[in-house]
Amino acid sequence: MGHEHAEGQELLLRALHDAHAAELGRFVNRLTGDHAYAEDVTQETLFRAWQRPGVLERPEAAVRAWLFTVARNLVVDDWRSARNRHEVGTDAPPEQHQADATDRVLDSWLVSEALSGLSSEHRQVLVHGYYRSLSVREIAQALGVPEGTVKSRMHYALRAMKLALQERGVTQ
Structure with a gap:
């Protein structure tokens, strides 16, 4: 056995x-x-x-x-x-705790990783909407598609992004 x-x-x-x-x-x-x-x-x-x-x-x-x-x-x-291991000790530690940038950096990598798995149409609307802060009308003009298409793509892009992040251990 x-x-x-x-x-x-x-x-x-x-x-x-x-x-x-x-x-x-x-x-x-x-x-x-x-x-x-x-x-x-x-x-x-x-x-x-x-x-x-x-x-x-x-x-x-x-x-x-x-x-x-x-x-x-x-x-x-x-x-x-x-x-x-590389920090130097001190008798006078800072009074306020400094936020650890490690989580922020890893989270941005996780988002980039998840974005890379989306279709180009979904990635485009997310990049235009969230990173460039364009309105639905501006995105529609930039991509040459109707506003309704932008709204639909944004809806499905966010759903796909949420799923991709959950698969990578980001829960919400």
């Missing part, structure tokens, strides 16, 4: 790797710009999932969200500990 169990566990880990490693690796590589580090984080994330079989019994979208959240947290924790 022990040998069969070990074989089953190895098959589970291989299936987990085949299903998620490439996408997780690309995600972490975009966050960090370090391919070797991305592979390490990907392997650690998959190993943690393998250690928690209950996670793998969830629906596919929930498994993906869990994996992206774990990978993101591993990167954040590593960055914070690296920053702490």
Whole structure:
């Protein structure tokens, strides 16, 4: 029984790797710009999932969200500990806590990653509407489409964006 169990566990880990490693690796590589580090984080994330079989019994979208959240947290924790190793102690700490920019940077990367997965039509209306702060009328003129089309695309773009972010572990 022990040998069969070990074989089953190895098959589970291989299936987990085949299903998620490439996408997780690309995600972490975009966050960090370090391919070797991305592979390490990907392997650690998959190993943690393998250690928690209950996670793998969830629906596919929930498994993906869990994996992206774990990978993101591993990167954040590593960055914070690296920053702490390089900090110099002082007898007079600042009176006010300074906001940690790490979460803000990672969130912007997550948004960029999610945007890149949208269709060009959806990406265009979001970029024009949210990043350039154009009105529906201005977007319609810029893209040469009716205002109703802009409203429709915006609705579906926001829905797709929300789904893409949830799959990456951003919940709302």
